[in-house]
Amino acid sequence: MCLVMRIKCFVWVLLASLLFQFFSAEAQIANPFKLRYHAEQNGGIVYVSNSIVSCENCDAVNEVPPAGKGYNNLYEMRFIDVDSSPETFNSSSADLNLPDCSSVTFAGLYWGGSLSAATPRLKERNKIKLKLPASDAYLDLEADEVWKDQCFKDITSLVTSNAHVNGTFFTANVVVDAGVTNVCGGWTIVVVYKQELMPLRNLSVFDGLAQITVNSGQSFNISGFSTPPVGPVDMEFGFVAYEGDRNVAGDYLAINEKKIFDNAHAANNTFNSSITHHGSVVSTRNPAYNNTLGYDASIIRLNNKDYQYLGNGATVAPIVLRSNEEWYSVGVLTAAIDVYNPSFVFSHQYRLLNPADTTLKAGEGIELEYDLKNTGNDKSTATVFSDAIPDIMEYVPGSLMINDGSGSWTALSETEGDDQGEYLEEEKRVRVHVGTGYNTIQGGSVMPGGIVKIRYRARMRCEGFDTRRSPGAFSKNAVLQYAGNFNAGLRAEVLSAPAASSGHCIGRGPMVIPYEVSSAPPEDNSLTLYCPVNVADLDLPEGYSLYREEDVGFEYPLTMVKAETANYKAHRVCPTGCELSFNIRVNGASIAITAQPAPRKIVEGKSAEFSVATSGPDVKYQWQEDRGHDSWVDIPGATDRVLTLRNVPLSKNRSRYRALVSNPCGQELVSYAVLLNVVESEEGTLFVPNAFKPNSAVDELTRFVVKGRKMSRWQMRVYNKWDQLIWETNRLNPDGSPAEAWDGKIGGQDAPQDIYLWAISAVFCDGSEWQGMSFNQAPPKKTGIVYLIR
Numbered sequence: 001m002c003l004v005m006r007i008k009c010f011v012w013v014l015l016a017s018l019l020f021q022f023f024s025a026e027a028q029i030a031n032p033f034k035l036r037y038h039a040e041q042n043g044g045i046v047y048v049s050n051s052i053v054s055c056e057n058c059d060a061v062n063e064v065p066p067a068g069k070g071y072n073n074l075y076e077m078r079f080i081d082v083d084s085s086p087e088t089f090n091s092s093s094a095d096l097n098l099p100d101c102s103s104v105t106f107a108g109l110y111w112g113g114s115l116s117a118a119t120p121r122l123k124e125r126n127k128i129k130l131k132l133p134a135s136d137a138y139l140d141l142e143a144d145e146v147w148k149d150q151c152f153k154d155i156t157s158l159v160t161s162n163a164h165v166n167g168t169f170f171t172a173n174v175v176v177d178a179g180v181t182n183v184c185g186g187w188t189i190v191v192v193y194k195q196e197l198m199p200l201r202n203l204s205v206f207d208g209l210a211q212i213t214v215n216s217g218q219s220f221n222i223s224g225f226s227t228p229p230v231g232p233v234d235m236e237f238g239f240v241a242y243e244g245d246r247n248v249a250g251d252y253l254a255i256n257e258k259k260i261f262d263n264a265h266a267a268n269n270t271f272n273s274s275i276t277h278h279g280s281v282v283s284t285r286n287p288a289y290n291n292t293l294g295y296d297a298s299i300i301r302l303n304n305k306d307y308q309y310l311g312n313g314a315t316v317a318p319i320v321l322r323s324n325e326e327w328y329s330v331g332v333l334t335a336a337i338d339v340y341n342p343s344f345v346f347s348h349q350y351r352l353l354n355p356a357d358t359t360l361k362a363g364e365g366i367e368l369e370y371d372l373k374n375t376g377n378d379k380s381t382a383t384v385f386s387d388a389i390p391d392i393m394e395y396v397p398g399s400l401m402i403n404d405g406s407g408s409w410t411a412l413s414e415t416e417g418d419d420q421g422e423y424l425e426e427e428k429r430v431r432v433h434v435g436t437g438y439n440t441i442q443g444g445s446v447m448p449g450g451i452v453k454i455r456y457r458a459r460m461r462c463e464g465f466d467t468r469r470s471p472g473a474f475s476k477n478a479v480l481q482y483a484g485n486f487n488a489g490l491r492a493e494v495l496s497a498p499a500a501s502s503g504h505c506i507g508r509g510p511m512v513i514p515y516e517v518s519s520a521p522p523e524d525n526s527l528t529l530y531c532p533v534n535v536a537d538l539d540l541p542e543g544y545s546l547y548r549e550e551d552v553g554f555e556y557p558l559t560m561v562k563a564e565t566a567n568y569k570a571h572r573v574c575p576t577g578c579e580l581s582f583n584i585r586v587n588g589a590s591i592a593i594t595a596q597p598a599p600r601k602i603v604e605g606k607s608a609e610f611s612v613a614t615s616g617p618d619v620k621y622q623w624q625e626d627r628g629h630d631s632w633v634d635i636p637g638a639t640d641r642v643l644t645l646r647n648v649p650l651s652k653n654r655s656r657y658r659a660l661v662s663n664p665c666g667q668e669l670v671s672y673a674v675l676l677n678v679v680e681s682e683e684g685t686l687f688v689p690n691a692f693k694p695n696s697a698v699d700e701l702t703r704f705v706v707k708g709r710k711m712s713r714w715q716m717r718v719y720n721k722w723d724q725l726i727w728e729t730n731r732l733n734p735d736g737s738p739a740e741a742w743d744g745k746i747g748g749q750d751a752p753q754d755i756y757l758w759a760i761s762a763v764f765c766d767g768s769e770w771q772g773m774s775f776n777q778a779p780p781k782k783t784g785i786v787y788l789i790r
Contacts, residue, residue, distance in 0.1 A: 010785070031335075036152075042196050043198050045192050047240070048169050048191060049188035049295070050186060052171075053178050056131035060074070065246070065272075065276065070246060071247045071294070073181055074181070078178055091171065093169060093285065094286075096167050096196070097284065103193060103198065104160050104191060107156045108189065108207075110207070111172075111188075113174070113184050113185025114184055128151070132164070133162065133167025138172060149331075149467070156757045182223060184294025185294075190246070199234070201339055202337050205332065205334055213327045214324070215324060221319065227313060234304070234308065238298065239333055241271040242328070246273045249269040249270070262278065264298065273294055273296060275298065276668060317335075336446070336579075341484050342376040342482060344446075345373045350366055350367060351367050353365035353367060362460050362574050363459065363462055369453060372453075373449070378487065379447045381445050383434040384431065386432075386481070387479070392515070394459055398414075400414060400432075400454075400456040405453070418440075420434070420438050432454055434446060434480075474512075475512045477512050479496075480493070496511065521581060523582065525583075528586075528588075528589050530590065530591060530665060530667070533560070545570070561586060563665070569581055569584070571713060590616070591663050591667050593661060596671055597612050597674045599675045600674070603682075603683070604678055604680055607644060608644075609645075611642040614669075619662070620663065621641055622659070623660075625656070650679075657674055658672065685709055685710070688773050690785070694750070707737070708736070718742055750790075753789060755785050756786050759782065760782055760783075
């Protein structure tokens with residue numbers, strides 16, 4: 001049997017709340033169960049699962065459940081390893097195949113199995129490798145929570161962000177015992193998903209660790225749901241188990257004292273080493289063994305036609321876990337129970353009434369259609385459709401219609417109180433009381449599966465709206481409000497979403513309707529002109545012409561606008577007959593120098609920069625230099641707003657510069673002439689060589705010569721490697737350069753070839769202190785070494 005104490009590990013995912021009541025002192029909860037995830041949504045729960053150890057070349061793996069007698073006590077269990085990766089010591093895979101248009105809302109990875117003090121890599125049992133569909137590489141994961149024999153990792157974000165949700169998942173390096181008998185192990189990804197066209201369900205996941213021993217069990221209730229008051233009661237329960245031996249009976253899960261079973265599970269042997277879904281072995285695995293020898297992961301659809309598990313109107317499910325012949329551990333349980341509520345798929349779509357258009361134009365019409373379908377299992381009550389019309393649009397009278405699903409459309413009145421439809425002009429809102437039994441005040445009921453379609457028309461206004469809110473497109477949703485029937489406390493509101501089309505799913509978000517920005521008049525604006533321009537260059541919206549303000553009949557369109565202050569009007573006639581116009585004020589202007597260049601004073605060898613600032617477009621610049629007596633010449637290439645002179649020599653002292661400014665209209669301005677003062681550099685320098693050779697043919701290399709200038713005082717000392725002073729100087733030449741150099745002698749005798757140390761301190765004429773020498777970009781130092789080469 002799997003685990004040291006023949007424990008059977010069982011994974012649940014449950015709905016709502018658990019109230020555990022032990023009926024045997026031998027049953028215990030090592031780690032109390034807690035709600036891992038819960039949602040009430042259209043959709044379901046599936047497992048992606050496989051074992052990680054099995055027998056080698058045995059026939060037991062082919063035994064189709066519930067038949068067979070093979071179990072892990074009979075075989076030496078070996079690691080399964082289906083990939084060719086050198087980084088894995090075990091691996092297996094399984095596929096996820098969600099229905100079209102599904103989205104994952106939770107994905108939890110559980111792994112575990114037989115462990116002992118002698119388990120190899122025991123300290124790494126909280127680690128696992130996971131390869132997502134269509135991926136080439138494994139991800140290294142670490143558990144969010146660890147129980148005695150089971151680990152958990154929330155991988156929801158990994159699954160939902162992957163380019164492919166459906167496909168093959170690989171897991172590897174699951175730490176469990178192998179190479180001996182009586183061991184097991186495996187992994188399961190519990191996937192909770194949403195699919196709008198599926199029934200509304202309570203979907204829950206609980207996990208923990210409970211131990212069930214021989215002749216013991218646990219009982220508890222799950223609640224928080226309501227089964228239908230009439231008709232079928234549909235539900236699914238799922239579990240994952242370690243050590244569900246095929247040959248040992250007497251272990252079961254019961255609801256309302258009725259044992260669960262299906263084609264793959266006998267009522268008296270629920271946990272039987274199989275991975276199944278709705279009574280069939282899951283074949284989309286590698287390897288796809290029929291007998292997983294101690295590992296279970298199954299979802300059972302209960303046969304509840306006789307209401308033995310749960311009847312109509314039930315709100316509590318009594319659960320019993322029991323074992324008569326073996327021990328096992330419970331880790332996770334899942335439950336999906338149909339909720340008795342109405343639930344709507346509410347979609348929108350539109351079509352332009354001018355089939356030649358792809359965008360809406362001023363004065364043109366649009367037809368909006370909304371489809372609603374009750375996908376729940378209860379009828380709705382007080383069902384009301386409501387849709388606000390944007391300011392950019394206006395309602396087309398007589399266009400409101402309804403289709404109750406029979407295929408025929410019925411016109412509705414817009415007058416409040418006449419029938420189920422109305423247009424509320426002050427609110428600019430269409431409202432329809434939907435369903436059977438409606439009245440002029442309250443909406444009616446839509447039965448499960450019932451379909452209602454509503455449509456009306458609107459047109460884009462010619463003027464009077466603000467395009468700045470959403471230039472080029474506007475967005476909107478309709479609203480559906482309804483209440484429950486059996487669940488009278490339910491009050492729901494749903495926004496419409498994009499309708500499904502061929503090859504596409506029902507979308508999310510508002511209806512987005514593009515329109516031509518040019519079809520709506522822009523706000524009044526103004527222009528500043530420095531030169532006369534052609535009207536064609538003003539970039540007016542398409543279809544607009546420009547007229548003088550006094551041309552109220554728009555008879556004389558202009559082709560040219562002078563750079564003079566005046567008022568104009570832009571006007572167009574739309575193909576639909578709408579007339580649109582807006583005002584333009586033209587302000588005449590001239591270029592100007594707004595900031596003059598300033599004189600500069602620099603040290604020889606440095607750079608000087610002059611700049612000028614101007615107002616007006618298309619300004620051109622040309623910098624000039626005075627060659628003497630106002631003899632100005634252009635500086636080649638100096639055509640930017642900023643003039644930069646680099647490495648300026650002392651000979652440029654007292655030079656003058658100015659900028660010529662112009663535009664294409666012939667306007668010209670000259671900046672102030674500014675003076676450049678260049679002064680002699682007072683900067684001191686000091687350089688220390690790192691080697692010298694007294695017998696060199698180059699005189700400069702025969703002594704340790706330190707080069708410098710403009711020093712006011714200095715001191716240099718030379719030491720041997722025993723830190724003995726052998727030579728020093730502080731003498732300077734009149735120009736501030738060192739007056740002496742070491743000739744490589746000590747006491748008149750040639751010093752041996754060796755490394756010698758130097759230390760220098762110096763102050764320059766400007767008062768600054770020498771910071772030291774820097775070699776190979778290291779920080780400067782006032783000490784260093786010199787090589788004496790013989």
